[in-house]
Amino acid sequence: xxxxxxxxxxxxxxxxxxxxxxxxxxxxxxxxxxxxxxxxxxxxxxxxxxxxxxxxxxxxxxxxxxxxxxxxxxxxxxxxxxxxxxxxxxxxxxxxxxxxxxxxxxxxxxxxxxxxxxxxxxxxxxxxxxxxxxxxxxxxxxxxxxxxxxxxxxxxxxxxxxxxxxxxxxxxxxxxxxxxxxxxxxxxxxxxxxxx
Amino acid sequence: xxxxxxxxxxxxxxxxxxxxxxxxxxxxxxxxxxxxxxxxxxxxxxxxxxxxxxxxxxxxxxxxxxxxxxxxxxxxxxxxxxxxxxxxxxxxxxxxxxxxxxxxxxxxxxxxxxxxxxxxxxxxxxxxxxxxxxxxxxxxxxxxxxxxxxxxxxxxxxxxxxxxxxxxxxxxxxxxxxxxxxxxxxxxxxxxxxxx
DNA sequence: AAGATATGAATGATCATTCATTTTTCCTTG
DNA sequence: CAAGGAAAAATGAATGATCATTCATATCTT
Numbered sequence: 001x002x003x004x005x006x007x008x009x010x011x012x013x014x015x016x017x018x019x020x021x022x023x024x025x026x027x028x029x030x031x032x033x034x035x036x037x038x039x040x041x042x043x044x045x046x047x048x049x050x051x052x053x054x055x056x057x058x059x060x061x062x063x064x065x066x067x068x069x070x071x072x073x074x075x076x077x078x079x080x081x082x083x084x085x086x087x088x089x090x091x092x093x094x095x096x097x098x099x100x101x102x103x104x105x106x107x108x109x110x111x112x113x114x115x116x117x118x119x120x121x122x123x124x125x126x127x128x129x130x131x132x133x134x135x136x137x138x139x140x141x142x143x144x145x146x147x148x149x150x151x152x153x154x155x156x157x158x159x160x161x162x163x164x165x166x167x168x169x170x171x172x173x174x175x176x177x178x179x180x181x182x183x184x185x186x187x188x189x190x191x192x193x194x195x196x
Numbered sequence: 197x198x199x200x201x202x203x204x205x206x207x208x209x210x211x212x213x214x215x216x217x218x219x220x221x222x223x224x225x226x227x228x229x230x231x232x233x234x235x236x237x238x239x240x241x242x243x244x245x246x247x248x249x250x251x252x253x254x255x256x257x258x259x260x261x262x263x264x265x266x267x268x269x270x271x272x273x274x275x276x277x278x279x280x281x282x283x284x285x286x287x288x289x290x291x292x293x294x295x296x297x298x299x300x301x302x303x304x305x306x307x308x309x310x311x312x313x314x315x316x317x318x319x320x321x322x323x324x325x326x327x328x329x330x331x332x333x334x335x336x337x338x339x340x341x342x343x344x345x346x347x348x349x350x351x352x353x354x355x356x357x358x359x360x361x362x363x364x365x366x367x368x369x370x371x372x373x374x375x376x377x378x379x380x381x382x383x384x385x386x387x388x389x390x391x392x
Numbered sequence: 393a394a395g396a397t398a399t400g401a402a403t404g405a406t407c408a409t410t411c412a413t414t415t416t417t418c419c420t421t422g
Numbered sequence: 423c424a425a426g427g428a429a430a431a432a433t434g435a436a437t438g439a440t441c442a443t444t445c446a447t448a449t450c451t452t
Protein backbone atom coordinates (compact mmCIF):
# COMPACT_ATOMS: atom_id res chain seq x y z
CA UNK A 1 0.00 0.00 0.00
CA UNK A 2 1.32 3.40 -0.95
CA UNK A 3 1.86 6.06 1.68
CA UNK A 4 -0.69 8.45 0.24
CA UNK A 5 -3.31 5.76 0.43
CA UNK A 6 -2.63 5.04 4.08
CA UNK A 7 -2.79 8.76 4.86
CA UNK A 8 -6.29 8.82 3.42
CA UNK A 9 -7.34 5.71 5.26
CA UNK A 10 -6.33 7.24 8.55
CA UNK A 11 -8.13 10.49 7.81
CA UNK A 12 -11.22 8.58 6.86
CA UNK A 13 -11.12 6.51 9.99
CA UNK A 14 -10.63 9.68 12.00
CA UNK A 15 -13.63 11.26 10.37
CA UNK A 16 -15.83 8.38 11.42
CA UNK A 17 -14.49 8.26 14.93
CA UNK A 18 -14.60 12.02 15.48
CA UNK A 19 -18.15 12.11 14.18
CA UNK A 20 -19.21 9.35 16.49
CA UNK A 21 -17.45 10.43 19.66
CA UNK A 22 -16.46 14.03 19.23
CA UNK A 23 -12.83 15.04 19.10
CA UNK A 24 -12.08 14.94 22.81
CA UNK A 25 -13.69 11.60 23.42
CA UNK A 26 -11.97 9.98 20.49
CA UNK A 27 -8.98 7.80 21.23
CA UNK A 28 -6.06 7.67 18.86
CA UNK A 29 -6.00 3.93 19.37
CA UNK A 30 -9.57 3.73 18.13
CA UNK A 31 -8.72 5.66 14.99
CA UNK A 32 -5.84 3.26 14.51
CA UNK A 33 -8.08 0.25 14.91
CA UNK A 34 -10.66 1.67 12.50
CA UNK A 35 -7.89 2.34 9.98
CA UNK A 36 -6.37 -1.16 10.42
CA UNK A 37 -3.11 0.33 11.46
CA UNK A 38 -0.95 0.30 14.58
CA UNK A 39 -1.15 3.21 17.00
CA UNK A 40 2.39 4.26 16.25
CA UNK A 41 1.79 4.33 12.51
CA UNK A 42 -0.49 7.30 12.88
CA UNK A 43 2.46 9.32 14.12
CA UNK A 44 4.34 8.60 10.92
CA UNK A 45 1.64 10.50 9.05
CA UNK A 46 0.52 13.10 11.57
CA UNK A 47 2.29 15.23 14.11
CA UNK A 48 -0.28 14.55 16.82
CA UNK A 49 -3.99 14.16 17.44
CA UNK A 50 -4.70 17.83 16.82
CA UNK A 51 -2.94 17.57 13.51
CA UNK A 52 -5.31 14.83 12.41
CA UNK A 53 -8.29 17.10 12.93
CA UNK A 54 -6.62 20.04 11.25
CA UNK A 55 -5.62 17.95 8.25
CA UNK A 56 -9.15 16.61 7.96
CA UNK A 57 -10.46 20.16 7.81
CA UNK A 58 -7.92 21.31 5.31
CA UNK A 59 -8.56 18.45 2.94
CA UNK A 60 -12.31 18.38 3.08
CA UNK A 61 -12.96 22.10 3.05
CA UNK A 62 -10.53 22.74 0.23
CA UNK A 63 -12.32 20.11 -1.79
CA UNK A 64 -15.79 21.41 -0.97
CA UNK A 65 -15.01 25.03 -1.73
CA UNK A 66 -13.45 24.12 -5.05
CA UNK A 67 -16.44 22.02 -6.05
CA UNK A 68 -19.00 24.62 -5.04
CA UNK A 69 -17.21 27.39 -6.91
CA UNK A 70 -17.05 25.31 -10.04
CA UNK A 71 -20.71 24.42 -9.77
CA UNK A 72 -21.81 28.02 -9.31
CA UNK A 73 -19.50 29.56 -11.91
CA UNK A 74 -21.71 29.10 -15.00
CA UNK A 75 -24.95 30.29 -13.37
CA UNK A 76 -25.81 33.90 -14.17
CA UNK A 77 -29.07 34.57 -12.31
CA UNK A 78 -28.25 35.39 -8.67
CA UNK A 79 -31.53 33.84 -7.53
CA UNK A 80 -30.74 30.54 -9.16
CA UNK A 81 -27.23 30.79 -7.88
CA UNK A 82 -28.42 31.12 -4.31
CA UNK A 83 -30.79 28.21 -4.60
CA UNK A 84 -28.05 26.12 -6.14
CA UNK A 85 -25.80 27.00 -3.24
CA UNK A 86 -28.38 25.83 -0.73
CA UNK A 87 -28.91 22.68 -2.70
CA UNK A 88 -25.20 22.01 -2.81
CA UNK A 89 -24.74 22.52 0.89
CA UNK A 90 -27.53 20.20 1.89
CA UNK A 91 -26.50 17.61 -0.67
CA UNK A 92 -22.98 17.50 0.69
CA UNK A 93 -24.32 17.04 4.19
CA UNK A 94 -26.71 14.35 3.07
CA UNK A 95 -23.94 12.50 1.27
CA UNK A 96 -21.42 12.55 4.07
CA UNK A 97 -23.05 12.78 7.44
CA UNK A 98 -19.89 12.02 9.34
CA UNK A 99 -18.20 14.98 7.72
CA UNK A 100 -21.16 17.19 8.53
CA UNK A 101 -21.05 16.12 12.14
CA UNK A 102 -17.35 16.80 12.48
CA UNK A 103 -17.56 20.19 10.84
CA UNK A 104 -20.55 21.25 12.84
CA UNK A 105 -19.13 20.38 16.18
CA UNK A 106 -15.57 21.40 15.61
CA UNK A 107 -16.40 24.60 13.82
CA UNK A 108 -17.62 25.84 17.17
CA UNK A 109 -14.72 24.67 19.20
CA UNK A 110 -12.86 27.64 20.43
CA UNK A 111 -9.32 26.40 20.89
CA UNK A 112 -6.70 28.70 19.65
CA UNK A 113 -5.34 25.94 17.48
CA UNK A 114 -8.61 25.36 15.65
CA UNK A 115 -9.56 29.02 15.34
CA UNK A 116 -6.78 29.69 12.94
CA UNK A 117 -7.50 26.79 10.64
CA UNK A 118 -11.25 26.86 10.68
CA UNK A 119 -11.41 30.57 10.00
CA UNK A 120 -9.43 30.56 6.81
CA UNK A 121 -11.68 28.08 5.05
CA UNK A 122 -14.87 28.99 6.80
CA UNK A 123 -14.54 32.60 5.74
CA UNK A 124 -13.86 31.49 2.19
CA UNK A 125 -17.07 29.51 2.26
CA UNK A 126 -19.07 32.39 3.72
CA UNK A 127 -17.58 34.63 1.09
CA UNK A 128 -19.14 32.61 -1.67
CA UNK A 129 -22.55 33.53 -0.28
CA UNK A 130 -21.63 37.15 0.28
CA UNK A 131 -20.47 37.41 -3.34
CA UNK A 132 -23.74 36.02 -4.64
CA UNK A 133 -25.58 38.68 -2.67
CA UNK A 134 -23.27 41.48 -3.76
CA UNK A 135 -23.54 40.41 -7.37
CA UNK A 136 -27.32 40.36 -7.11
CA UNK A 137 -27.24 43.87 -5.72
CA UNK A 138 -25.04 45.13 -8.53
CA UNK A 139 -27.43 43.60 -11.02
CA UNK A 140 -30.28 45.41 -9.31
CA UNK A 141 -32.06 42.21 -8.36
CA UNK A 142 -31.46 42.27 -4.59
CA UNK A 143 -32.25 44.97 -2.08
CA UNK A 144 -29.36 47.35 -1.55
CA UNK A 145 -29.90 47.91 2.15
CA UNK A 146 -28.72 44.47 3.25
CA UNK A 147 -25.09 43.85 4.17
CA UNK A 148 -23.84 40.90 2.12
CA UNK A 149 -21.63 39.96 5.02
CA UNK A 150 -24.55 39.68 7.42
CA UNK A 151 -26.75 37.92 4.89
CA UNK A 152 -24.05 35.35 4.39
CA UNK A 153 -24.08 34.57 8.11
CA UNK A 154 -27.84 34.37 8.21
CA UNK A 155 -28.00 32.01 5.25
CA UNK A 156 -25.13 29.83 6.39
CA UNK A 157 -26.62 29.62 9.87
CA UNK A 158 -29.93 28.47 8.49
CA UNK A 159 -28.41 25.81 6.31
CA UNK A 160 -26.16 24.63 9.09
CA UNK A 161 -28.96 24.30 11.59
CA UNK A 162 -31.16 22.67 8.99
CA UNK A 163 -28.38 20.16 8.36
CA UNK A 164 -28.30 19.14 11.98
CA UNK A 165 -32.00 18.60 11.79
CA UNK A 166 -32.07 16.68 8.56
CA UNK A 167 -29.19 14.51 9.63
CA UNK A 168 -30.61 13.86 13.06
CA UNK A 169 -34.27 13.40 12.13
CA UNK A 170 -34.83 9.68 12.33
CA UNK A 171 -38.41 9.65 11.16
CA UNK A 172 -39.03 11.53 7.99
CA UNK A 173 -36.72 11.25 5.07
CA UNK A 174 -36.60 14.72 3.54
CA UNK A 175 -36.02 15.37 -0.08
CA UNK A 176 -32.95 17.54 -0.04
CA UNK A 177 -33.71 19.32 -3.30
CA UNK A 178 -37.17 20.13 -2.14
CA UNK A 179 -36.00 21.58 1.15
CA UNK A 180 -33.22 23.50 -0.57
CA UNK A 181 -35.64 25.07 -3.01
CA UNK A 182 -38.01 25.93 -0.21
CA UNK A 183 -35.37 27.54 1.95
CA UNK A 184 -33.71 29.28 -0.94
CA UNK A 185 -36.90 30.78 -2.30
CA UNK A 186 -37.96 31.65 1.21
CA UNK A 187 -34.84 33.76 1.52
CA UNK A 188 -35.33 35.22 -1.91
CA UNK A 189 -38.76 36.53 -1.23
CA UNK A 190 -37.18 38.46 1.55
CA UNK A 191 -34.30 39.58 -0.57
CA UNK A 192 -35.75 40.39 -3.97
CA UNK A 193 -36.90 43.93 -4.52
CA UNK A 194 -40.64 44.18 -4.18
CA UNK A 195 -41.04 46.34 -7.25
CA UNK A 196 -39.73 43.64 -9.56
CA UNK B 197 -21.98 32.16 53.02
CA UNK B 198 -25.11 30.13 52.42
CA UNK B 199 -24.98 26.91 50.42
CA UNK B 200 -27.21 28.19 47.64
CA UNK B 201 -24.92 31.14 47.18
CA UNK B 202 -21.84 28.98 46.82
CA UNK B 203 -23.63 26.78 44.31
CA UNK B 204 -24.22 29.87 42.17
CA UNK B 205 -20.66 31.03 42.53
CA UNK B 206 -19.35 27.74 41.27
CA UNK B 207 -21.75 27.70 38.32
CA UNK B 208 -20.74 31.21 37.45
CA UNK B 209 -17.07 30.40 37.61
CA UNK B 210 -17.71 27.34 35.48
CA UNK B 211 -19.49 29.44 32.90
CA UNK B 212 -16.50 31.73 32.56
CA UNK B 213 -14.01 28.90 32.41
CA UNK B 214 -16.01 26.77 29.98
CA UNK B 215 -16.52 29.79 27.75
CA UNK B 216 -12.84 30.55 27.76
CA UNK B 217 -11.44 27.06 27.36
CA UNK B 218 -14.25 24.85 26.17
CA UNK B 219 -15.55 22.05 28.32
CA UNK B 220 -12.85 19.50 27.64
CA UNK B 221 -9.97 21.87 28.16
CA UNK B 222 -11.37 23.23 31.38
CA UNK B 223 -9.88 21.93 34.59
CA UNK B 224 -12.02 21.46 37.65
CA UNK B 225 -9.22 23.00 39.67
CA UNK B 226 -9.45 26.12 37.55
CA UNK B 227 -13.17 26.41 38.17
CA UNK B 228 -12.41 26.01 41.85
CA UNK B 229 -9.81 28.73 41.74
CA UNK B 230 -12.12 31.08 39.86
CA UNK B 231 -14.86 30.40 42.42
CA UNK B 232 -12.48 30.92 45.38
CA UNK B 233 -13.19 27.45 46.62
CA UNK B 234 -11.19 24.26 47.16
CA UNK B 235 -11.24 21.56 44.50
CA UNK B 236 -13.04 19.18 46.80
CA UNK B 237 -15.77 21.66 47.61
CA UNK B 238 -17.07 21.43 44.08
CA UNK B 239 -17.90 17.80 44.69
CA UNK B 240 -20.13 18.76 47.59
CA UNK B 241 -22.33 20.63 45.14
CA UNK B 242 -21.95 18.62 41.96
CA UNK B 243 -21.71 14.95 41.18
CA UNK B 244 -18.85 15.41 38.72
CA UNK B 245 -17.56 17.67 35.97
CA UNK B 246 -20.30 16.65 33.55
CA UNK B 247 -22.87 17.51 36.15
CA UNK B 248 -21.56 21.07 36.34
CA UNK B 249 -22.18 21.57 32.64
CA UNK B 250 -25.59 19.97 32.77
CA UNK B 251 -26.63 22.07 35.75
CA UNK B 252 -25.43 25.20 34.00
CA UNK B 253 -27.63 24.36 31.05
CA UNK B 254 -30.63 23.54 33.16
CA UNK B 255 -30.44 26.74 35.13
CA UNK B 256 -29.75 29.15 32.34
CA UNK B 257 -32.10 27.73 29.75
CA UNK B 258 -34.97 27.42 32.16
CA UNK B 259 -34.50 31.07 33.04
CA UNK B 260 -34.21 32.20 29.43
CA UNK B 261 -37.23 30.28 28.24
CA UNK B 262 -39.35 31.62 31.06
CA UNK B 263 -38.30 35.19 30.36
CA UNK B 264 -38.84 34.96 26.64
CA UNK B 265 -42.29 33.45 27.04
CA UNK B 266 -43.31 36.19 29.44
CA UNK B 267 -41.99 38.86 27.10
CA UNK B 268 -43.82 37.47 24.09
CA UNK B 269 -47.08 36.71 25.84
CA UNK B 270 -48.79 40.12 25.51
CA UNK B 271 -47.85 40.69 21.86
CA UNK B 272 -50.66 39.89 19.43
CA UNK B 273 -49.24 40.58 15.99
CA UNK B 274 -47.15 37.56 14.86
CA UNK B 275 -44.83 39.82 12.91
CA UNK B 276 -44.03 41.93 15.94
CA UNK B 277 -43.74 38.78 17.98
CA UNK B 278 -41.12 37.35 15.68
CA UNK B 279 -39.10 40.53 15.64
CA UNK B 280 -39.30 40.70 19.40
CA UNK B 281 -38.04 37.13 19.59
CA UNK B 282 -35.04 37.96 17.45
CA UNK B 283 -34.37 41.03 19.53
CA UNK B 284 -34.57 39.02 22.72
CA UNK B 285 -32.21 36.35 21.49
CA UNK B 286 -29.55 38.76 20.38
CA UNK B 287 -29.94 40.87 23.50
CA UNK B 288 -29.36 37.86 25.73
CA UNK B 289 -26.26 36.98 23.78
CA UNK B 290 -25.00 40.53 23.91
CA UNK B 291 -25.55 40.71 27.65
CA UNK B 292 -23.86 37.45 28.54
CA UNK B 293 -21.25 36.47 26.04
CA UNK B 294 -19.81 33.72 28.16
CA UNK B 295 -23.20 32.05 28.30
CA UNK B 296 -23.58 32.41 24.56
CA UNK B 297 -20.20 30.83 24.00
CA UNK B 298 -20.95 27.87 26.23
CA UNK B 299 -24.35 27.24 24.71
CA UNK B 300 -23.10 27.52 21.18
CA UNK B 301 -20.25 25.11 21.56
CA UNK B 302 -21.89 22.61 23.83
CA UNK B 303 -25.18 22.56 22.01
CA UNK B 304 -23.30 20.82 19.24
CA UNK B 305 -21.47 18.37 21.37
CA UNK B 306 -22.73 14.97 20.61
CA UNK B 307 -22.08 13.03 23.77
CA UNK B 308 -24.88 10.86 24.85
CA UNK B 309 -24.94 12.62 28.18
CA UNK B 310 -25.48 16.06 26.69
CA UNK B 311 -27.91 14.96 24.00
CA UNK B 312 -30.50 14.12 26.55
CA UNK B 313 -30.24 17.35 28.49
CA UNK B 314 -29.74 19.76 25.68
CA UNK B 315 -32.66 18.43 23.71
CA UNK B 316 -35.33 18.99 26.28
CA UNK B 317 -34.67 22.68 26.64
CA UNK B 318 -33.47 23.32 23.16
CA UNK B 319 -36.66 21.90 21.71
CA UNK B 320 -38.67 24.04 24.08
CA UNK B 321 -36.86 27.08 22.79
CA UNK B 322 -37.35 26.09 19.16
CA UNK B 323 -40.98 25.48 19.91
CA UNK B 324 -41.50 29.09 20.84
CA UNK B 325 -40.57 30.04 17.30
CA UNK B 326 -42.64 27.30 15.74
CA UNK B 327 -45.66 28.47 17.70
CA UNK B 328 -45.25 32.03 16.49
CA UNK B 329 -45.24 30.75 12.92
CA UNK B 330 -48.21 28.48 13.44
CA UNK B 331 -50.17 31.24 15.09
CA UNK B 332 -49.37 33.57 12.21
CA UNK B 333 -50.61 30.96 9.78
CA UNK B 334 -53.86 30.49 11.66
CA UNK B 335 -54.37 34.22 11.61
CA UNK B 336 -53.85 34.19 7.87
CA UNK B 337 -50.79 36.42 8.03
CA UNK B 338 -48.13 33.87 7.13
CA UNK B 339 -47.88 31.58 4.15
CA UNK B 340 -49.46 28.21 4.78
CA UNK B 341 -46.98 26.14 2.79
CA UNK B 342 -44.12 26.50 5.24
CA UNK B 343 -43.58 23.94 7.97
CA UNK B 344 -43.36 25.79 11.31
CA UNK B 345 -40.91 23.16 12.49
CA UNK B 346 -38.51 23.84 9.64
CA UNK B 347 -38.95 27.60 9.89
CA UNK B 348 -38.04 27.43 13.53
CA UNK B 349 -34.76 25.72 12.65
CA UNK B 350 -34.00 28.22 9.93
CA UNK B 351 -34.65 31.19 12.18
CA UNK B 352 -32.82 29.78 15.13
CA UNK B 353 -29.86 28.86 12.94
CA UNK B 354 -29.65 32.39 11.61
CA UNK B 355 -29.77 33.98 15.02
CA UNK B 356 -27.26 31.55 16.40
CA UNK B 357 -24.77 32.12 13.62
CA UNK B 358 -25.33 35.84 13.82
CA UNK B 359 -24.59 35.67 17.52
CA UNK B 360 -21.23 34.08 16.90
CA UNK B 361 -20.48 36.84 14.51
CA UNK B 362 -21.65 39.71 16.68
CA UNK B 363 -19.85 38.32 19.69
CA UNK B 364 -16.65 37.62 17.82
CA UNK B 365 -16.51 40.75 15.68
CA UNK B 366 -13.86 42.87 17.30
CA UNK B 367 -14.18 45.85 15.03
CA UNK B 368 -17.67 47.15 14.61
CA UNK B 369 -20.01 47.45 17.53
CA UNK B 370 -23.41 46.48 16.18
CA UNK B 371 -26.62 47.84 17.48
CA UNK B 372 -28.46 44.72 18.52
CA UNK B 373 -31.92 46.15 18.08
CA UNK B 374 -31.08 47.35 14.64
CA UNK B 375 -29.75 43.98 13.54
CA UNK B 376 -32.69 42.19 15.12
CA UNK B 377 -35.17 44.36 13.27
CA UNK B 378 -33.30 43.87 10.05
CA UNK B 379 -33.10 40.12 10.34
CA UNK B 380 -36.65 39.78 11.59
CA UNK B 381 -38.15 41.88 8.83
CA UNK B 382 -35.93 40.15 6.33
CA UNK B 383 -37.52 36.89 7.33
CA UNK B 384 -40.96 38.39 7.32
CA UNK B 385 -40.80 39.60 3.80
CA UNK B 386 -40.24 36.01 2.91
CA UNK B 387 -42.98 34.81 5.17
CA UNK B 388 -45.80 37.28 4.78
CA UNK B 389 -48.34 36.58 2.09
CA UNK B 390 -47.65 38.68 -0.97
CA UNK B 391 -51.27 39.60 -1.48
CA UNK B 392 -51.52 41.40 1.84
C1' DA C 393 21.02 -6.62 2.95
C1' DA C 394 20.03 -1.88 3.67
C1' DG C 395 16.65 1.31 3.90
C1' DA C 396 11.99 2.28 4.54
C1' DT C 397 7.71 1.19 7.06
C1' DA C 398 5.15 -0.50 10.55
C1' DT C 399 4.34 -2.33 15.14
C1' DG C 400 2.44 -2.17 19.91
C1' DA C 401 4.08 -2.49 24.62
C1' DA C 402 5.91 0.78 27.80
C1' DT C 403 6.18 5.52 29.44
C1' DG C 404 4.79 9.55 31.54
C1' DA C 405 1.80 13.49 31.81
C1' DT C 406 -2.50 15.05 32.93
C1' DC C 407 -6.36 15.69 35.59
C1' DA C 408 -10.92 14.10 37.90
C1' DT C 409 -12.12 12.47 42.07
C1' DT C 410 -11.60 11.03 47.00
C1' DC C 411 -11.10 11.32 51.87
C1' DA C 412 -8.51 12.13 56.21
C1' DT C 413 -8.08 16.36 58.41
C1' DT C 414 -9.26 21.17 59.57
C1' DT C 415 -12.37 24.98 60.07
C1' DT C 416 -16.81 27.00 60.67
C1' DT C 417 -21.47 27.14 62.30
C1' DC C 418 -24.69 27.14 65.57
C1' DC C 419 -27.04 25.10 69.28
C1' DT C 420 -26.89 24.01 74.35
C1' DT C 421 -26.43 25.03 79.00
C1' DG C 422 -24.31 26.78 83.19
C1' DC D 423 -23.82 35.85 77.56
C1' DA D 424 -19.75 32.93 77.07
C1' DA D 425 -17.88 28.35 76.76
C1' DG D 426 -18.05 24.06 74.76
C1' DG D 427 -18.81 20.78 71.62
C1' DA D 428 -21.13 18.26 67.97
C1' DA D 429 -22.53 18.49 63.37
C1' DA D 430 -21.88 20.54 58.93
C1' DA D 431 -18.95 22.47 55.52
C1' DA D 432 -14.63 23.08 53.46
C1' DT D 433 -9.92 21.88 52.43
C1' DG D 434 -6.15 20.24 49.35
C1' DA D 435 -2.75 16.58 49.12
C1' DA D 436 -2.79 11.96 47.51
C1' DT D 437 -4.69 8.52 44.40
C1' DG D 438 -5.53 6.22 40.32
C1' DA D 439 -7.43 6.06 35.73
C1' DT D 440 -6.91 7.43 31.26
C1' DC D 441 -4.75 8.07 27.09
C1' DA D 442 -1.27 10.51 23.78
C1' DT D 443 3.06 9.70 22.41
C1' DT D 444 7.55 7.26 21.95
C1' DC D 445 10.90 3.97 20.55
C1' DA D 446 13.18 -0.55 20.52
C1' DT D 447 12.05 -4.14 17.63
C1' DA D 448 10.07 -6.49 13.65
C1' DT D 449 8.62 -6.71 8.95
C1' DC D 450 8.46 -5.52 4.45
C1' DT D 451 10.51 -3.72 -0.21
C1' DT D 452 13.58 -3.38 -3.76
